[in-house]
Amino acid sequence: MSALVEAVGLAKSYALRRSISQRLARRPAPALRAVAGVDLMVMRGVTLGLIGESGCGKSTLGRLLLRLHKPSAGSIRFDGIDITHAPERALRPLRPRMQIIFQDPYSSLNPRRTVREILGLPLALHAGLQGAEAEARMLAMLDRVGLARAHLDRYPHQFSGGQRQRIGIARALILRPEFVVCDEPVSALDVSVQAQVLSLLRELRAEMGLTLLFISHDIAVVAHLAHRIAVMYLGRIVEEGPREAVTRRPAHPYTRALLAAVPRLDRPGTPAPRHLGGELPSPLTPPPGCPFHPRCPEAGPRCRREVPALVAVPKSDAHRAACHLLAGGVA
Amino acid sequence: MTVAEPLLAVRGLRTVFPTRRGLLAACDGVDLQLAAGEALGVVGESGSGKSVTFLSVLGLIRPPGRIEAGEILFEGRNLIRLPAAARRALRGRAMALAMQDSLSALNPALTIGTQIVETILAHGLARSRAAARDRAVELLHRVGIPSSDRRLNDYPHQFSGGMRQRAMIAIALAAEPKLLVADEPTTALDVTIRAQVLDLIDRLRRERGLAVALITHDLGVVAERCDRVMVMYAGQVVEEGPTAEVIASPRHPYTRSLLASLPSLEDPDRPIDAIPGQVPDLTRVDAGCRFRNRCPLAVELCMQPVELRALGANRLSRCIRAEEVA
Ligand SMILES: Nc1ncnc2c1ncn2[C@@H]1O[C@H](COP(=O)(O)OP(=O)(O)OP(=O)(O)O)[C@@H](O)[C@H]1O
Ligand SMILES: Nc1ncnc2c1ncn2[C@@H]1O[C@H](COP(=O)(O)OP(=O)(O)OP(=O)(O)O)[C@@H](O)[C@H]1O
Ligand code: SF4
Ligand code: SF4
Ligand SMILES: [Mg+2]
Ligand SMILES: [Mg+2]
Numbered sequence: 335m336s337a338l339v340e341a342v343g344l345a346k347s348y349a350l351r352r353s354i355s356q357r358l359a360r361r362p363a364p365a366l367r368a369v370a371g372v373d374l375m376v377m378r379g380v381t382l383g384l385i386g387e388s389g390c391g392k393s394t395l396g397r398l399l400l401r402l403h404k405p406s407a408g409s410i411r412f413d414g415i416d417i418t419h420a421p422e423r424a425l426r427p428l429r430p431r432m433q434i435i436f437q438d439p440y441s442s443l444n445p446r447r448t449v450r451e452i453l454g455l456p457l458a459l460h461a462g463l464q465g466a467e468a469e470a471r472m473l474a475m476l477d478r479v480g481l482a483r484a485h486l487d488r489y490p491h492q493f494s495g496g497q498r499q500r501i502g503i504a505r506a507l508i509l510r511p512e513f514v515v516c517d518e519p520v521s522a523l524d525v526s527v528q529a530q531v532l533s534l535l536r537e538l539r540a541e542m543g544l545t546l547l548f549i550s551h552d553i554a555v556v557a558h559l560a561h562r563i564a565v566m567y568l569g570r571i572v573e574e575g576p577r578e579a580v581t582r583r584p585a586h587p588y589t590r591a592l593l594a595a596v597p598r599l600d601r602p603g604t605p606a607p608r609h610l611g612g613e614l615p616s617p618l619t620p621p622p623g624c625p626f627h628p629r630c631p632e633a634g635p636r637c638r639r640e641v642p643a644l645v646a647v648p649k650s651d652a653h654r655a656a657c658h659l660l661a662g663g664v665a
Numbered sequence: 666m667t668v669a670e671p672l673l674a675v676r677g678l679r680t681v682f683p684t685r686r687g688l689l690a691a692c693d694g695v696d697l698q699l700a701a702g703e704a705l706g707v708v709g710e711s712g713s714g715k716s717v718t719f720l721s722v723l724g725l726i727r728p729p730g731r732i733e734a735g736e737i738l739f740e741g742r743n744l745i746r747l748p749a750a751a752r753r754a755l756r757g758r759a760m761a762l763a764m765q766d767s768l769s770a771l772n773p774a775l776t777i778g779t780q781i782v783e784t785i786l787a788h789g790l791a792r793s794r795a796a797a798r799d800r801a802v803e804l805l806h807r808v809g810i811p812s813s814d815r816r817l818n819d820y821p822h823q824f825s826g827g828m829r830q831r832a833m834i835a836i837a838l839a840a841e842p843k844l845l846v847a848d849e850p851t852t853a854l855d856v857t858i859r860a861q862v863l864d865l866i867d868r869l870r871r872e873r874g875l876a877v878a879l880i881t882h883d884l885g886v887v888a889e890r891c892d893r894v895m896v897m898y899a900g901q902v903v904e905e906g907p908t909a910e911v912i913a914s915p916r917h918p919y920t921r922s923l924l925a926s927l928p929s930l931e932d933p934d935r936p937i938d939a940i941p942g943q944v945p946d947l948t949r950v951d952a953g954c955r956f957r958n959r960c961p962l963a964v965e966l967c968m969q970p971v972e973l974r975a976l977g978a979n980r981l982s983r984c985i986r987a988e989e990v991a
């Protein structure tokens with residue numbers, strides 16, 4: 335197996351506007367570190383699930399991997415090609431090979447374009463397809479996502495949420511990409527519609543041999559689709575490994591807290607376990623040392639000083655975590 | 666009022682909205698009961714009438730929408746018959762609503778403290794502004810907002826999502842209501858923060874006998890937090906019963922389909938089954954079972970009106986083949 339996408343030390347900071355007092359004091363604009371040094375590989379044909387709380391940097395990481403954002407540090411390779419600083423011109427031949435499906439089926443489709451225009455644009459732009467040839471491709475794709483010819487000349491508002499998400503999927507897949515970032519593609523959908531879209535993604539993934547980065551805050555949904563799972567906290571990957579290992583033998587205290595907080599259907603009535611306290615700290619003022627230490631039930635003095643590195647979890651295959659407690663260490 | 670008498674009893678509630686396509690009965694013949702200290706989970710897909718049912722109870726249906734039939738008994742008094750002023754007073758004090766979107770429910774131009782203080786004063790729960798302020802500090806503290814005396818001066822945008830939710834619950838609880846309607850109060854929150862908010866609601870229920878109607882899409886939340894669950898479909902209650910029993914052995918094909926469509930963390934590779942077809946257009950429904958176009962058990966008889974009927978001591982199902990659902 336080879337890595338289709340590889341990130342090393344990847345980081346992204348957003349420069350925020352200075353407040354008046356900062357300007358008067360001539361202090362530099364504050365920077366928000368949305369992604370703070372991520373090492374990650376996505377192997378060809380593998381679905382990597384990405385979970386973590388709101389604002390931890392999941393979307394930013396997904397967009398960085400597609401080079402929809404410019405990284406502040408680190409490097410990105412796609413199929414062995416270094417795209418870290420590639421100009422748009424150099425990225426263009428790669429664009430059809432990497433696509434994105436967005437969360438919000440309402441705002442991610444241009445309301446003034448028909449389905450024909452939405453799907454036709456990438457075909458014309460990247461595949462040079464027009465007319466009958468393009469239409470044949472569109473119809474085949476629509477059919478594949480469960481829509482019909484009659485839908486081709488309708489506008490997004492004429493569809494239900496689930497149908498709109500199918501259009502979003504059709505748009506992302508019509509160029510037959512290899513790598514697709516799915517950024518919360520079912521979060522806005524009702525559970526029964528969610529099930530339809532998840533099943534569709536599973537089928538298409540098998541048919542087209544897709545490599546996916548599947549972002550969601552719903553761990554059960556991620557586990558249903560992903561081979562491997564990465565857990566993010568405050569811009570960092572704190573754990574990554576095979577689905578079974580991460581969900582059944584989590585190595586990081588945050589992953590354990592996250593799993594404990596998921597409401598389960600199969601243990602109704604049992605009192606909920608003790609939940610994690612505290613708030614997600616602001617990425618503007620990340621805590622020193624382990625980013626999780628202010629909330630970690632197992633934090634010790636070392637955690638307040640040293641950032642733990644993402645290292646192999648002992649006795650667990652291809653499983654990494656970032657915690658001082660690993661391998662019998664002290665916190 | 667005897668102990669067994671529920672705090673809230675709704676019978677035959679029908680709330681309608683005139684639309685361009687005709688009259689739409691968003692809830693149509695809804696019956697429900699809720700006792701003090703009880704948590705009732707309300708589930709069902711989008712548009713099934715969950716919010717409209719409880720907005721009707723709270724008296725928040727705006728014209729041209731109107732309650733067309735039914736009764737809403739709160740502590741034994743029919744709210745629909747009560748004079749408007751008495752009804753408003755009762756609803757303001759005894760019932761509260763916590764909504765999904767906390768940012769839009771809070772006024773962005775006023776500090777959190779001002780909003781809580783105004784609510785307390787509006788309900789005459791404090792003699793002076795200073796006393797109301799003290800109470801606001803205490804309320805914020807109780808919903809788990811640290812250094813609450815300082816945070817009182819913050820504006821909503823200075824709070825995190827979880828803190829806003831909790832502030833909103835503080836406002837909802839300022840009048841010490843007996844009934845809290847929590848309409849998707851936590852879907853926008855992360856699991857760990859969401860668990861904190863639900864823990865808080867749980868504690869108030871146990872310690873103060875708050876009755877809670879928890880409206881949500883998340884059956885997992887209901888499983889953990891509510892003893893009883895009511896499943897709605899196309900404006901009607903289709904199943905009701907103890908949550909553990911309903912999940913273990915649903916007695917309505919819709920509930921069963923809903924459960925089958927959820928991925929499970931325990932068994933992640935279990936295939937999930939989508940429910941085929943679509944919810945009927947509520948302006949075009951007939952007297953027959955509203956689930957029949959999607960129901961795997963549908964037979965000709967399902968075109969006749971189907972009543973919500975008792976199955977044993979505490980289960981209800983609106984299905985003629987309830988006994989066969991497995
Ligand atoms: N364009 C931007 N300018 C400034 N800050 C940004 C920008 N985009 C994102 N951020 C900040 O970067 C952090 C990470 O955001 P991101 O959208 O990647 O998080 P996320 O994990 O996808 O969250 P969610 O689950 O809510 O989608 C957040 O603190 C966010 O406020
Ligand atoms: N003000 C209104 N005017 C017209 N129709 C309305 C109005 N409010 C609600 N409806 C309709 O009533 C039905 C029930 O709506 P309701 O908001 O109760 O659904 P819900 O179960 O709460 O859904 P969700 O899970 O999406 O919140 C829907 O078909 C809705 O479109
Ligand atoms: S390094 Fe310390 S604070 Fe961080 S997760 Fe491990 S024990 Fe907790
Ligand atoms: S009454 Fe008939 S159509 Fe309705 S749920 Fe039961 S079996 Fe299905
Ligand atoms: Mg995101
Ligand atoms: Mg609603």
